[in-house]
Amino acid sequence: MSLKKKPVTGMKDILPKEMEIRNYVMEMIRRVYANYGFTCVETPCVEHIENLCSKQGGENEKLIFKILKRGEKLKIDTAKEETDLADLGLRYDLTVPLTRFYSNNANELSAPFKALQMGNVWRADRPQRGRYRQFMQCDIDILGDPGIMAEIELVLATTTLLGRLDFHGFSIRINDRRLLKAMAMYSGFPAEKYDTVFIILDKMDKIGIEGVRQELLEEGFHADQVDTYLSLFEQLEHSADGVKECQKILSSVLDAAVCEELSSIIEIVEKSKTADFRMVFDPTLVRGMSYYTGPIFEISMDEYGGSVGGGGRYDEMIGKFTGNAVSACGFSIGFERIVMLLLERGYEVPKTGEKKAWLIEKNMPLEKMAELMEQAQKAREEGAQINICVMKKNKKFQKDLLISQGYEKIEEFFA
Amino acid sequence: MSLKKKPVTGMKDILPKEMEIRNYVMEMIRRVYANYGFTCVETPCVEHIENLCSKQGGENEKLIFKILKRGEKLKIDTAKEETDLADLGLRYDLTVPLTRFYSNNANELSAPFKALQMGNVWRADRPQRGRYRQFMQCDIDILGDPGIMAEIELVLATTTLLGRLDFHGFSIRINDRRLLKAMAMYSGFPAEKYDTVFIILDKMDKIGIEGVRQELLEEGFHADQVDTYLSLFEQLEHSADGVKECQKILSSVLDAAVCEELSSIIEIVEKSKTADFRMVFDPTLVRGMSYYTGPIFEISMDEYGGSVGGGGRYDEMIGKFTGNAVSACGFSIGFERIVMLLLERGYEVPKTGEKKAWLIEKNMPLEKMAELMEQAQKAREEGAQINICVMKKNKKFQKDLLISQGYEKIEEFFA
Numbered sequence: 138m139s140l141k142k143k144p145v146t147g148m149k150d151i152l153p154k155e156m157e158i159r160n161y162v163m164e165m166i167r168r169v170y171a172n173y174g175f176t177c178v179e180t181p182c183v184e185h186i187e188n189l190c191s192k193q194g195g196e197n198e199k200l201i202f203k204i205l206k207r208g209e210k211l212k213i214d215t216a217k218e219e220t221d222l223a224d225l226g227l228r229y230d231l232t233v234p235l236t237r238f239y240s241n242n243a244n245e246l247s248a249p250f251k252a253l254q255m256g257n258v259w260r261a262d263r264p265q266r267g268r269y270r271q272f273m274q275c276d277i278d279i280l281g282d283p284g285i286m287a288e289i290e291l292v293l294a295t296t297t298l299l300g301r302l303d304f305h306g307f308s309i310r311i312n313d314r315r316l317l318k319a320m321a322m323y324s325g326f327p328a329e330k331y332d333t334v335f336i337i338l339d340k341m342d343k344i345g346i347e348g349v350r351q352e353l354l355e356e357g358f359h360a361d362q363v364d365t366y367l368s369l370f371e372q373l374e375h376s377a378d379g380v381k382e383c384q385k386i387l388s389s390v391l392d393a394a395v396c397e398e399l400s401s402i403i404e405i406v407e408k409s410k411t412a413d414f415r416m417v418f419d420p421t422l423v424r425g426m427s428y429y430t431g432p433i434f435e436i437s438m439d440e441y442g443g444s445v446g447g448g449g450r451y452d453e454m455i456g457k458f459t460g461n462a463v464s465a466c467g468f469s470i471g472f473e474r475i476v477m478l479l480l481e482r483g484y485e486v487p488k489t490g491e492k493k494a495w496l497i498e499k500n501m502p503l504e505k506m507a508e509l510m511e512q513a514q515k516a517r518e519e520g521a522q523i524n525i526c527v528m529k530k531n532k533k534f535q536k537d538l539l540i541s542q543g544y545e546k547i548e549e550f551f552a
Numbered sequence: 553m554s555l556k557k558k559p560v561t562g563m564k565d566i567l568p569k570e571m572e573i574r575n576y577v578m579e580m581i582r583r584v585y586a587n588y589g590f591t592c593v594e595t596p597c598v599e600h601i602e603n604l605c606s607k608q609g610g611e612n613e614k615l616i617f618k619i620l621k622r623g624e625k626l627k628i629d630t631a632k633e634e635t636d637l638a639d640l641g642l643r644y645d646l647t648v649p650l651t652r653f654y655s656n657n658a659n660e661l662s663a664p665f666k667a668l669q670m671g672n673v674w675r676a677d678r679p680q681r682g683r684y685r686q687f688m689q690c691d692i693d694i695l696g697d698p699g700i701m702a703e704i705e706l707v708l709a710t711t712t713l714l715g716r717l718d719f720h721g722f723s724i725r726i727n728d729r730r731l732l733k734a735m736a737m738y739s740g741f742p743a744e745k746y747d748t749v750f751i752i753l754d755k756m757d758k759i760g761i762e763g764v765r766q767e768l769l770e771e772g773f774h775a776d777q778v779d780t781y782l783s784l785f786e787q788l789e790h791s792a793d794g795v796k797e798c799q800k801i802l803s804s805v806l807d808a809a810v811c812e813e814l815s816s817i818i819e820i821v822e823k824s825k826t827a828d829f830r831m832v833f834d835p836t837l838v839r840g841m842s843y844y845t846g847p848i849f850e851i852s853m854d855e856y857g858g859s860v861g862g863g864g865r866y867d868e869m870i871g872k873f874t875g876n877a878v879s880a881c882g883f884s885i886g887f888e889r890i891v892m893l894l895l896e897r898g899y900e901v902p903k904t905g906e907k908k909a910w911l912i913e914k915n916m917p918l919e920k921m922a923e924l925m926e927q928a929q930k931a932r933e934e935g936a937q938i939n940i941c942v943m944k945k946n947k948k949f950q951k952d953l954l955i956s957q958g959y960e961k962i963e964e965f966f967a
Contacts, residue, residue, distance in 0.1 A: 139652065139873065139874075139875075140603055140606065140652050140655060140873040140874065141600045141602055141603055141652070142652060142655045142656045142874075143656060144595065144596050144652075144656070145596060145598050145599065145600055145640055148596035149596065150583060150593070150594070150595055150596075150653050150656060150657055151593060151594040151595075151906055152593060152594060152657060152660060152661075152766060153592060153661075155589035155596060156591065156593055156662065157591070157592070158593040160585045160592060160593075164579065167575060167683070169720070172935075172936070172937045172938070173937020173939070173940070174933045174937070174941070175939070176563070176568035176571065176572070176911065176957075177568065177569060177571040177572070177575060178566060178567060178568060179565070179566040179574075180565055180566075181560060181563035181564065181565075181686050182597065182672060182686065183557050183563060183617070183642075183674070183686065184560065184684075185556045185560055187556060188555055188556055191555065202598070202619050202620075202622075202640070202723070203619065203620040204617050204618065204619055204620070204642075205617075205618040205620055205634065205637060205638050207617075208678050208789075211634070213631055213632065213634075213636075215657055216628055216631075216867065217628065218628065219620065219626070219628075221621060221628075222628070222637060223620050224558055226616070227598075227619075236555065237555055237557060237559075239558070240555060240563060240727060241557045242565055245567060246567075246568075247941075247950070247953045247954060247957060248944050248950060248953070249941055249942060249944075251740070251939070251941075257597060258844075259598070261622050261644060270598075271596050275701065281942075281944075282941070282942045283942075284914065284920065284942060286912060286916075286940065286942055286943075289921075290940055293925070293929060297932070299586060301679045332561065350791060355732075358583070374766070394736045401921075403916050404918075404922070405918070405921060405922045405925055407920065408922050408926060409925040409926040409928075409929045410927075410929070411929050411932075411933055445848050453578065457955060458554065458555040459555065459557075460554075460579050467907070488765075494589065497701060499699065501701075503816050503819075504819070505825050506701065506704075506816075506820060507819070507939075508823065510704060510820055510823070510824040511706070511822075511823060511824040514708060514712075514824045514825070514826050517587045517712070517826075519744070520587075522586060522587050522589070523587070523588070523589065524588070524589020524666070525589065525701065525705055526589070526662075526664055526666075526697070527696075527699055527702075528700075529663050529696075534713075535662070535663060537646055538662045539662060541896065542662065
């Protein structure tokens with residue numbers, strides 16, 4: 138009987154070195170967000186298939202790992218399609234489960250409810266380098282606060298976390314879905330075409346403004362509409378002042394409160410931030426999911442091409458599911474990317490004490506072994522980290538490995 | 553479109569109060585075992601179905617959540633049985649995945665390899681109170697140490713952990729599979745019936761010695777064999793001395809080294825222990841899994857009827873899978889039971905600092921909000937925990953909830 142040694146396609150074993158960084162990052166996340174009043178919650182990894190296929194998950198719904206019905210419920214003979222065979226699935230994000238969690242437990246939760254979730258999600262994506270079919274997601278959400286204090290707290294907490302993990306000089310790009318729509322309306326695009334416009338606009342950082350112009354024209358939009366639209370992006374500063382300019386230009390199509398909120402978020406965060414980053418008003422920021430209703434944001438780092446996290450306000454989603462409208466705003470941190478960046482940088486987790494290894498020769502007499510164990514126990518009580526190992530034949534190799542794992546002191550004990 | 557609000561059958565949402573304890577226990581587990589030189593590893597929750605159905609999982613193999621094949625691999629029309637439909641499954645324990653992990657990564661791991669795994673496992677058990685279909689397992693294993701130092705370290709580390717979590721007066725029951733077999737052989741039971749004998753013996757704490765006698769007789773064993781067998785249990789002390797008595801009685805059927813090892817484990821642990829517990833030689837301890845080859849142990853607590861963890865040596869399992877024999881010894885901690893006991897006891901996680909809540913009235917002017925945020929940021933930098941919340945209409949309810957969550961100081965800020 139032989140074992141398949143490799144993990145299943147697209148998933149990975151995690152070795153001690155990476156685990157050390159992952160645990161450290163998770164612990165730091167819990168600690169920093171606790172300081173901001175967030176509490177941890179958890180939902181099962183397995184969800185009702187109906188909840189997962191509720192059209193809130195977008196493209197992810199095509200990537201669900203579905204779980205076979207069990208016992209008498211499974212009728213292979215008469216099954217025609219997947220829905221006959223599967224009643225459960227592995228969650229592909231933490232947003233759908235949070236919505237279910239909130240509607241199931243709202244009575245027992247504080248209001249506003251500030252939730253921190255860390256957990257694995259699964260997507261049957263085409264496997265590719267650096268992208269896995271099981272990965273850790275880390276979501277923080279504030280449910281029940283309709284005002285910009287939620288956005289400010291989310292950005293401050295998240296940037297403080299990144300600062301503690303030694304990230305510097307990054308940006309939080311921010312925009313607002315309502316502003317995005319107003320710009321499209323101002324330019325004369327038809328409302329039913331907004332999403333098409335936004336999908337093209339979203340490519341700005343890859344294909345540049347001329348690329349966006351060309352694609353918009355190819356899509357059949359009028360040249361003057363496209364010109365009006367793109368000229369908006371050329372004249373705007375990437376600061377709260379830029380938002381205020383916007384407000385003036387778009388006054389006929391946009392409630393002034395939207396821009397006031399956005400510029401206030403930028404200004405208050407800039408004033409009270411403690412980490413080394415800047416707020417960037419980015420009117421080209423789209424964020425994929427259609428459920429966003431207000432401010433949206435994304436973390437950009439020069440050392441990494443893409444985003445290492447993002448989020449926004451989604452005031453209508455919970456109500457759609459549960460019938461009771463609840464305002465909501467959330468941030469999803471790119472946990473796996475942060476770990477990858479730290480690994481690439483050779484990040485060392487701060488030491489908590491001296492690491493000692495004791496190599497004990499085989500067949501150590503019992504009295505002597507008892508003495509050594511007692512000694513080790515005492516030292517550990519005082520906080521020392523002592524790794525007691527049986528001495529291996531290839532002692533050099535054993536010691537080299539221990540040194541590479543940060544053991545500074547290796548003592549040998551002979552029978 | 554409405555959501556199923558309850559978690560899937562047999563699984564549960566975990567609320568902040570329980571999460572706080574779970575996170576604290578997990579952090580304590582990591583810290584204590586790190587002090588003993590254990591390093592964390594992780595395997596995917598999803599495994600090859602062939603590995604899960606390899607006959608090492610015993611009864612658990614009947615409880616697998618199987619995952620539907622995806623894309624073209626899924627052929628519903630021609631499928632005859634479950635194996636045609638599923639290629640993956642959710643792991644039901646951490647032992648099978650550890651074996652795969654070790655054979656996949658042995659070259660990069662230190663020797664001996666001291667592994668700590670914490671992760672969810674799934675079993676499609678009949679749902680019942682306190683027993684869930686998704687639960688956290690916590691396994692610690694030492695691979696590549698054939699001697700009793702492994703057993704001693706596992707017991708010392710685990711009991712130190714329990715002591716730190718404020719458990720007192722518990723027992724570690726210990727036995728040896730080889731001793732178990734020798735007793736059966738000494739009594740004249742046929743070798744092919746040992747497992748039947750052990751299954752009955754295992755009920756000793758429930759049905760008592762007379763119950764065991766009756767069941768053995770009903771099974772058709774000779775009365776004199778049964779008498780010989782049961783008299784062994786009546787005369788033995790539950791200490792290292794008891795093991796030494798055993799050695800004398802069983803000298804014709806058992807290598808003296810087995811009892812020497814067992815009594816040495818008991819004596820050395822008793823001498824070097826730091827927590828408040830005792831080692832109990834329990835010749836009736838069986839442990840279900842047939843893969844154990846040497847010492848076996850279990851944690852017993854008076855406050856909880858059953859076992860809250862256990863383990864043993866399983867020197868042959870990895871070799872069976874991989875062809876290369878590797879000695880192995882492991883302990884599985886009953887994480888969910890420990891959390892349940894702490895919850896029932898009203899355990900409070902030690903405080904890490906003052907928890908303050910600031911209730912901010914809606915429509916707070918922006919300048920004042922900016923000031924407050926700045927103030928909060930400074931206080932947090934100095935380590936304070938400040939939960940900023942929008943003030944709710946039902947302020948009394950909001951404050952009561954915050955107080956129940958341990959917020960001692962609640963300040964209110966009006967526009």
